[in-house]
Every structure is written in C-alpha cells, then in structure tokens.
Amino acid sequence: MTDVTLRIDGMSVTVPAGTTIWDAARDAGIDIPVLCHDPRMAPVGVCRLCAVDVGGRTLAAACVRACEEGMEVRTSTEQVQQDRRTLLDLLLSDYPDVSRRERSTGDDALLAQARKHGISNIPYPDGSRASPRGEDHSSQVITVDHQACILCDRCIRGCNELQHNDVLTRSGKGYRTRIAFDLDTPMGESTCVACGECAAVCPTGALTNRALDGIALVSEEET
Amino acid sequence: MKQLTGTPPAESTVPTRRVDTLCPYCGVGCAVTYIADTQRNRIIHAEGRNGAANAGRLCVKGRYGHDYASHRQRLTRPLIRRDDAYPKGALSPMEERPGKPGGPVEESAVLPHFREASWDEALDLVADRLLAIRERDGGDALAGFGSAKGSNEEAYLFQKLVRAVFGTNNVDHCTRLCHASSVAALLEGLGSAAVTNVVRDVARADVALLTGCNPTDNHPVAATFIKDAAVNGTELIVVNSRRPRIADYASLYLPIQPGTDVALYNAMLHVLIRDDLLDHDFIRERTEGFGELAETVKPCTPVSAERICGVPAGDIERAARMLGGARAAMFFWGMGISQHTRGTDNARCLISLAMVTGNVGRPGTGLHPLRGQNNVQGASDAGLIPMVYPDYQAVDDAAIRKRFEELWGRPLSPRPGLTVTEIVGAARTGQIKGMYILGENPFISDPDVNKVREGLSSLEFLVVQDIFLTETAEFADVILPASSFMEKTGTYTNTDRRVQLGRQVLELPGEARQDWELICEIASRMGYPMHYDSVAEVFAEFAATTDAYASLSHAALGEWGRWYPCSDPETSEGEPIVFDDGFPRGRARLVPARFEPAEEQPDREYPLILGTGRVLEHWHTGTMTRRSRVLDTLAPEAEVELHEQDAERLGIADGQQVRVSSRRGTIVIRARVGTDVLPGTVFIPMHFKEACANLLTNPSVDPWGKIPGFKFCAVRVESAQAAA
Ligand code: SF4
Numbered sequence: 018m019t020d021v022t023l024r025i026d027g028m029s030v031t032v033p034a035g036t037t038i039w040d041a042a043r044d045a046g047i048d049i050p051v052l053c054h055d056p057r058m059a060p061v062g063v064c065r066l067c068a069v070d071v072g073g074r075t076l077a078a079a080c081v082r083a084c085e086e087g088m089e090v091r092t093s094t095e096q097v098q099q100d101r102r103t104l105l106d107l108l109l110s111d112y113p114d115v116s117r118r119e120r121s122t123g124d125d126a127l128l129a130q131a132r133k134h135g136i137s138n139i140p141y142p143d144g145s146r147a148s149p150r151g152e153d154h155s156s157q158v159i160t161v162d163h164q165a166c167i168l169c170d171r172c173i174r175g176c177n178e179l180q181h182n183d184v185l186t187r188s189g190k191g192y193r194t195r196i197a198f199d200l201d202t203p204m205g206e207s208t209c210v211a212c213g214e215c216a217a218v219c220p221t222g223a224l225t226n227r228a229l230d231g232i233a234l235v236s237e238e239e240t
Numbered sequence: 241m242k243q244l245t246g247t248p249p250a251e252s253t254v255p256t257r258r259v260d261t262l263c264p265y266c267g268v269g270c271a272v273t274y275i276a277d278t279q280r281n282r283i284i285h286a287e288g289r290n291g292a293a294n295a296g297r298l299c300v301k302g303r304y305g306h307d308y309a310s311h312r313q314r315l316t317r318p319l320i321r322r323d324d325a326y327p328k329g330a331l332s333p334m335e336e337r338p339g340k341p342g343g344p345v346e347e348s349a350v351l352p353h354f355r356e357a358s359w360d361e362a363l364d365l366v367a368d369r370l371l372a373i374r375e376r377d378g379g380d381a382l383a384g385f386g387s388a389k390g391s392n393e394e395a396y397l398f399q400k401l402v403r404a405v406f407g408t409n410n411v412d413h414c415t416r417l418c419h420a421s422s423v424a425a426l427l428e429g430l431g432s433a434a435v436t437n438v439v440r441d442v443a444r445a446d447v448a449l450l451t452g453c454n455p456t457d458n459h460p461v462a463a464t465f466i467k468d469a470a471v472n473g474t475e476l477i478v479v480n481s482r483r484p485r486i487a488d489y490a491s492l493y494l495p496i497q498p499g500t501d502v503a504l505y506n507a508m509l510h511v512l513i514r515d516d517l518l519d520h521d522f523i524r525e526r527t528e529g530f531g532e533l534a535e536t537v538k539p540c541t542p543v544s545a546e547r548i549c550g551v552p553a554g555d556i557e558r559a560a561r562m563l564g565g566a567r568a569a570m571f572f573w574g575m576g577i578s579q580h581t582r583g584t585d586n587a588r589c590l591i592s593l594a595m596v597t598g599n600v601g602r603p604g605t606g607l608h609p610l611r612g613q614n615n616v617q618g619a620s621d622a623g624l625i626p627m628v629y630p631d632y633q634a635v636d637d638a639a640i641r642k643r644f645e646e647l648w649g650r651p652l653s654p655r656p657g658l659t660v661t662e663i664v665g666a667a668r669t670g671q672i673k674g675m676y677i678l679g680e681n682p683f684i685s686d687p688d689v690n691k692v693r694e695g696l697s698s699l700e701f702l703v704v705q706d707i708f709l710t711e712t713a714e715f716a717d718v719i720l721p722a723s724s725f726m727e728k729t730g731t732y733t734n735t736d737r738r739v740q741l742g743r744q745v746l747e748l749p750g751e752a753r754q755d756w757e758l759i760c761e762i763a764s765r766m767g768y769p770m771h772y773d774s775v776a777e778v779f780a781e782f783a784a785t786t787d788a789y790a791s792l793s794h795a796a797l798g799e800w801g802r803w804y805p806c807s808d809p810e811t812s813e814g815e816p817i818v819f820d821d822g823f824p825r826g827r828a829r830l831v832p833a834r835f836e837p838a839e840e841q842p843d844r845e846y847p848l849i850l851g852t853g854r855v856l857e858h859w860h861t862g863t864m865t866r867r868s869r870v871l872d873t874l875a876p877e878a879e880v881e882l883h884e885q886d887a888e889r890l891g892i893a894d895g896q897q898v899r900v901s902s903r904r905g906t907i908v909i910r911a912r913v914g915t916d917v918l919p920g921t922v923f924i925p926m927h928f929k930e931a932c933a934n935l936l937t938n939p940s941v942d943p944w945g946k947i948p949g950f951k952f953c954a955v956r957v958e959s960a961q962a963a964a
Pocket residue numbers: 263264265266267268269270294297298299300301302303459460461462
C-alpha cells in the first residue's frame with residue numbers, strides 16, 4: 018500500500034493511502050470534534066462538525082474524506098470555527114432543556130461541544146416548543162427522547178453494524194425524520210433484543226439507560 | 241431566541257465507583273466496567289470495555305443483568321436445618337399454583353425450616369458431619385459439586401479439598417451436563433479439549449460451520465463477530481433442528497432431525513472423500529486412522545443420509561463442497577452436538593471433518609466448541625473433573641498421583657471418581673452419604689429431577705454454599721451464604737482460552753463470606769490446615785500445577801488478560817491459534833462413528849421429540865437472571881415451542897396452556913406456535929422451576945462423555961383443559 022504525505026495545521030504527516038483526515042489528525046495528536054463518528058463504526062459524515070478546510074470550495078468532512086498527497090488541511094480556521102458554531106446552534110435550537118445523558122452520566126457530547134465553543138445564546142426560536150418530537154418509554158431498558166436526537170446515525174450503525182440486530186432505522190421525511198424501531202413500532206414492542214448498544218453509542222440525551230432516569234452519578238472521589 | 245440554561249440537577253445524587261471487571265454470565269467473557277452505587281452497594285450502570293472477546297460490545301445479560309447481586313433474597317447468615325424439618329424433601333411446591341406467580345424458590349415456604357446460626361456453629365457442624373462419614377464409611381462416601389461459575393482459584397481449592405481432605409475423586413461440575421462429550425472426543429482425538437482458535441478468528445475463515453448452537457441467544461456477543469464475518473464474505477453453514485436467528489446470515493441452512501448428526505456428517509465425509517476434496521498432506525502428516533474412517537463412511541451416501549436426517553441430499557453435497565473448497569474453514573458447535581447419548585460420536589465427526597480438510601492450526605481454521613458458563617474452560621483446567629487433577633493429569637497414573645501427594649501432603653485415592661449423574665444415582669442407593677455443593681443447582685439442572693429429588697433426600701448430610709436459596713438448598717442440612725461474582729476477585733477462562741481477572745465491585749452482604757475462604761475453613765476444621773493470604777497466592781499454586789497457566793499470575797494478567805498458552809505475558813498476548821505443527825498427542829486420531837438412533841424414540845403415546853435449551857434473557861436454573869428485574873420482565877415465563885402443523889393437529893392455539901408429559905413426569909406450560917422448530921419436535925427452556933423441563937428429560941448418558949441426552953426425549957403435548 019502506498020503512503021501519502023500531507024500537512025495538517027502545518028504539521029507534516031505521512032499515512033497509508035485511504036486513511037481519513039480525522040484518523041490522520043488523531044494519530045498526530047490533533048483533536049477534530051465529531052458527533053456522528055465513532056472509530057468502531059464506518060464513518061457517515063452526517064453531523065458535519067468535523068468539517069475542515071482542505072483548500073477546496075467548501076469544507077470537507079474529515080471523518081470521511083481520505084488524505085491526499087500534498088493536501089493542506091487546516092482544522093481550526095476562523096471559518097471552520099464559525100461553521101461549527103452555526104452547526105451547533107442549529108442542533109441545539111430544538112434540543113430539550115433536560116438531556117437525560119447530561120443529567121445522569123454527565124457525558125452529553127453535544128452539550129460538551131456547546132461549552133467548548135462558548136455557546137449560550139441561540140439565535141433561533143426554541144424548536145422544541147413549537148413542534149415537540151416526542152418520547153418513547155415502552156422499552157424496559159432504554160428511554161427514547163426524540164427531541165434530543167440529532168440523527169447522527171450512531172445508534173443505527175451500532176444496532177446494524179456492531180450488533181447486527183437490524184432493528185434500528187430511520188423513518189419519515191424532512192423535520193419529521195426520526196430514528197425508528199422495525200417499521201416504526203414502539204421500542205418495547207419491536208424486535209429489539211435489549212443489548213443496549215444504541216444507548217451506549219448515542220452521543221446525546223436521545224437514548225439513555227432508563228435505570229438512571231432522574232439520578233446523577235458522581236464519582237466517589239468527587240463526593 | 242433560545243437560551244442554553246444548563247441541565248437542571250437530578251432529583252438525587254448517587255456516589256459511584258467504577259470497577260473494570262468481566263460479565264458474570266457466559267463463556268464469551270466480555271470485559272465490562274460496572275458502575276456501583278457505593279452508598280447502596282449495588283450496580284447501576286455498565287459500560288463495555290475493549291476486551292479481546294468483545295471490543296466494547298455487550299448483550300442484555302452483561303449490560304442489564306447485574307442487579308441480581310443486590311437482590312433482597314441474598315443469603316446473609318449461615319442456616320441450619322431445624323430438627324423438625326426431617327425427613328428431608330423439597331420444601332417449596334414444584335408446580336405453579338393458581339394465583340401464585342412462578343419464580344424461584346418460595347422463601348416463605350422454605351425459610352421457616354431453617355434457623356440462623358453463627359459461622360462457627362455452622363462450619364463446625366459441616367466439618368464434624370463430613371468427618372464422621374469419612375471415618376465411618378471412607379472417603380468415597382463423600383462427594384462434591386463445584387461450579388463453572390466460580391473462579392479458577394475456587395475450582396482449584398474445591399477439588400483439592402475433595403481429593404486431599406475428603407479422600408475421594410468424587411468431584412465434578414456442570415461441564416458434565418454441557419460439553420463432557422466434546423471434551424471426551426477432543427482429548428481422544430487431539431489430546432487437548434480447549435478450542436484451537438478464538439471466535440473472532442472467524443473473520444479470516446471463508447466458510448464457518450455452526451452446528452447445534454444458537455449463538456445469538458447463548459453467546460450473543462460472539463454471534464455479533466460471526467455476523468460481522470458473514471457480512472464481509474465468510475459463508476456460514478448453519479445446521480440445527482430449531483432455526484437459530486443466525487440462520488438469517490447463513491449461505492446454507494440445514495434443518496436436521498434431532499439426534500441424526502452422525503448420519504449428516506458421515507455423508508459429508510463421504511462426499512469429501514468421493515470427490516477428493518481432501519488435504520492429503522495434512523492427512524498424511526498430521527493424522528492417523530484415515531483408512532478406517534474412509535471405510536466407515538463409504539456406504540454413507542447423501543441419499544441414504546437424507547432418509548435419516550431429513551436434510552436434502554443436494555444440500556449435503558453442497559455443504560461438503562463448500563467445506564472442501566474453502567481455503568480456511570472453522571467449526572463452531574454447542575449443546576445440540578454434545579447433549580446427546582451419542583454426543584461424543586457427534587463431536588468425533590466434526591473433528592474428522594476438520595482434519596480431512598486440513599482446517600486446524602492456520603488463521604481462520606479451527607475447532608471451537610462454544611463454552612457456556614463463564615468459567616467452563618477454567619473449572620475443567622483446574623481439575624473439577626473426577627478422573628483428572630489440574631491440567632487433565634490422570635488420577636490413576638501413579639507417578640502423577642505421587643506428585644500431587646507430595647504437593648498436597650496427603651495420600652490420594654487412585655480410583656477415578658464418579659460423575660455428576662453417577663453421584664446423584666449413588667446418593668439414591670446410599671453409596672454416597674455426604675455432599676458439599678458449591679454454586680450448583682442440580683435439582684433444576686440435572687435430567688429427571690424426580691430421581692434427583694430422591695438422591696438429594698437420601699443424603700445423610702448435605703451442605704450447600706450459594707448466594708440464594710436454591711431448589712437444591714431445600715435439601716440441605718447446612719446452607720452457607722457465599723459471595724456473588726460481583727463481590728470477589730479471581731480469574732476466569734473464557735471460551736477462547738483467555739484467562740481474565742474479575743475484580744470485586746461490591747461489598748459482601750450481611751455476614752456472607754468469600755467462597756474460597758469457606759473452602760479453606762472447612763478444610764482446616766477437618767484437620768487439613770489451608771491458608772492463603774490472597775486469591776493471587778491461590779492462583780500461583782494452581783498455575784504451578786498446570787502448564788498452560790504456568791507463565792501467568794494475577795499481576796501478569798493485568799486489565800486485559802492473556803490467551804493460554806502464553807510464553808511470556810510481558811511481551812505476548814498468548815496464542816489465539818494453536819496446533820500449527822502438531823497436536824498434544826502427536827498425530828490427530830480420526831475416530832469413525834456409526835449412526836445409532838437415539839435411545840428413546842417417539843411412539844404412539846409419546847409422539848414428539850423434546851429438546852431443551854436456553855433463551856437470551858435467562859441463565860441456566862434462573863437463580864441469577866430470574867432475580868434481575870430487567871431480564872425477568874423481558875422473559876417472565878416458560879414457553880414450549882411447537883410447530884404450527886403439530887399445533888393444528890393437536891388443536892392447540894398460540895398462547896394456550898398445555899400439558900407436556902414424558903415417561904418421567906408432566907409439566908404445564910404456555911404454548912408458542914411457530915415454524916422455528918421442525919414438525920414433530922418441541923423446545924422448552926430449562927430455566928423455569930414452575931415448568932421444569934428436567935422433570936421430563938431422560939437421564940441416560942453418552943457412554944464416553946457421561947453427558948445426559950438433554951436434546952432428545954419423547955413427549956406428548958395436549959391442551960391443559962382437555963387433559964384436566
Ligand atoms: S455475551 Fe456473554 S459474556 Fe458477553 S455480555 Fe452477554 S452474557 Fe455476558
């Protein structure tokens with residue numbers, strides 16, 4: 018296999034051809050933010066948070082774009098940063114006030130990115146009030162909050178690519194698009210085998226461990 | 241304009257501790273981090289770790305089945321049977337009573353027959369009674385059942401206690417009920433019973449045969465890797481008499497009549513030989529006995545096999561050609577192969593298939609009997625087997641025995657001991673008088689439980705050490721409250737031969753104590769001082785007796801464990817694939833098998849064939865999973881699966897209560913009508929006491945592995961109303 022050499026934020030990097038920009042940057046110690054990507058699963062490039070400047074007409078999603086010989090990648094130009102803030106504003110504009118993930122295990126990746134990018138005011142009306150997307154409490158093990166779903170497809174890939182249970186999919190069009198179990202049946206009545214992979218890979222408060230609803234975990238050292 | 245105001249605080253805050261450990265359930269051996277609520281001493285959350293066997297994945301049991309450990313029914317004080325609770329017998333009702341939910345032992349019916357005691361009183365009583373039997377009737381009047389759920393260290397100490405202190409080799413465990421026949425065939429054929437390659441090596445196989453196993457239910461995370469392989473081009477041949485979900489990913493699914501495996505595999509061998517799809521170099525250099533095998537399978541044509549096993553001859557040809565044409569093929573099997581009165585013959589056939597096609601010892605090739613319990617492999621390695629010491633060293637070999645006599649400082653019995661089913665039989669006849677049962681529940685797990693009931697009731701003295709009041713404990717004189725997986729540290733060897741360290745997550749409840757300490761206490765009180773400063777020290781003594789573990793220690797295993805053999809744990813993960821240039825016995829021995837019909841054929845009175853097994857959510861006798869809120873809610877009730885043709889003929893509707901009877905007993909159970917089972921066959925999971933499948937099963941055993949034929953007995957099914 019041939020290698021390609023490129024520069025990421027001024028650093029010269031040599032990687033096997035076919036390596037994605039995101040992987041190359043990670044190996045070089047450069048952190049490119051992502052929501053939809055998880056190294057255990059095939060990248061899909063839907064959240065666009067990892068978009069970086071490769072000198073093209075538009076920004077490129079680092080998680081799917083392969084490195085090219087001589088490429089000049091810049092991961093945090095003002096334009097890139099601005100782009101990320103706009104994406105986060107849009108994702109957060111209809112995010113629920115309570116993220117079950119943030120409240121229990123404190124690791125909501127969307128809110129973490131919001132904090133990192135200093136976002137507090139969103140220049141859009143609160144979409145969660147205008148047309149709520151609903152919750153599904155039918156499963157014994159997982160609470161589904163469609164309002165907190167950013168359609169990153171991680172749960173769908175976790176269900177289909179990692180566990181091969183082939184239960185999760187997408188349903189609907191436009192703003193009504195949502196994750197669905199089987200042919201859009203309630204989770205607890207679907208063919209779900211309750212492996213929990215979807216909630217384990219979900220980055221937001223959309224799919225969370227039902228047993229942790231309403232409680233906050235604090236590590237012993239912190240108490 | 242929307243304001244991000246920050247997440248409002250939760251109603252309550254829970255102090256937690258994270259512990260890197262293992263899932264307590266199956267032989268896949270998933271690595272997991274459990275997050276414990278330290279205030280209430282319970283686990284509240286699980287995260288998959290990047291273990292060698294699971295790469296972060298978990299199934300429903302590992303992720304949500306952990307709450308059993310803090311169930312309110314945990315035993316927390318030693319119990320002694322009250323004088324008025326003799327003569328002994330089961331104390332809680334077997335059948336589901338109207339208005340009473342089913343479930344594990346009824347505490348309210350059982351506990352009044354016992355009184356709480358101090359540890360000293362209970363342990364002294366155990367030691368005195370066992371000693372008295374040994375002095376009066378000799379060591380062979382005693383026996384012990386250890387458990388494949390315990391750690392390697394516990395297994396080692398338990399067999400040491402039985403051998404060095406009880407003075408007998410009557411020590412066995414539940415492997416007898418699952419893979420004893422596979423072990424017998426592998427020891428005979430290769431000289432080693434461990435898997436020859438790891439599950440995830442299937443990614444490098446062109447073809448994988450999965451027979452008599454249902455990995456999506458029983459080895460769920462292993463199944464995900466097998467499905468990964470299928471998606472990436474590995475062709476799966478799935479053979480079963482009850483369609484497993486993994487058949488959805490198969491290139492070829494062969495529905496086979498129960499108990500006819502030898503006919504199918506002999507026909508595949510016939511085709512391989514007839515069409516010369518053999519690895520001649522491998523056969524010449526690495527095997528012996530090919531001539532006799534070829535002679536035996538000569539008359540076994542696919543057409544004649546079709547008449548026996550029901551698999552179309554064309555499909556048999558195709559399966560054989562797929563195997564013969566594969567660059568690398570792997571063989572997975574489970575209880576559908578082993579739990580037959582001809583289980584050893586079934587496994588012999590699979591070994592022969594792998595050998596004549598040269599499919600062992602290279603990437604993507606190998607023999608992999610999927611282990612059930614989390615520590616089946618380790619418990620056997622550590623010598624919880626009546627014929628062998630640790631490392632499969634024969635008890636009737638004088639030189640070996642001398643070594644163990646020196647190590648343990650006691651004379652040892654030269655006579656191989658009795659197996660699980662033989663011990664139960666010997667208890668009925670009064671030959672076995674005293675027993676120590678640690679973490680097993682033979683009253684639900686063994687075949688023909690009415691006979692088990694007689695055996696357990698006849699014992700003069702029984703001590704049961706467990707975490708819950710089991711059905712078996714109802715027969716005990718003394719019950720010792722023990723440690724659950726979550727409360728102990730120790731090593732476990734998974735189906736891949738990966739030795740991994742499980743770490744203590746929770747504190748022991750009440751006065752419950754560590755299992756290994758209790759074994760030492762009983763030994764010491766019986767006049768054989770047993771003292772160790774730590775579990776790691778026990779491991780070191782065990783490892784010194786067992787070549788495969790000799791290079792390992794708790795420290796060397798670290799966070800992720802090692803595959804054995806492992807030349808140097810500092811630099812190596814161990815061997816994922818073994819036998820690349822020789823078998824422990826030298827050449828592999830090909831042992832031909834001839835098809836023999838199962839003993840108890842269906843007849844007019846009992847026209848259907850019953851096979852037992854498990855469901856995804858439950859574990860064995862249900863002592864743990866039926867006390868897990870999530871698992872018991874997802875699968876609250878036993879169901880008998882029935883083919884729709886049989887259901888129609890018998891006038892049985894889906895969901896209706898039916899009676900299932902065999903020559904040994906009757907149960908009442910809900911019917912599930914479908915097409916997964918073959919016409920003429922039914923399936924019942926073994927977990928449910930109130931519809932106890934083992935009331936029906938046949939106790940006759942395989943002549944070599946001594947494993948009962950759980951997968952075959954003749955039954956009758958009728959509507960419960962009609963029969964009443
Ligand atoms: S596959 Fe087995 S070891 Fe893994 S989580 Fe499930 S029960 Fe536990």
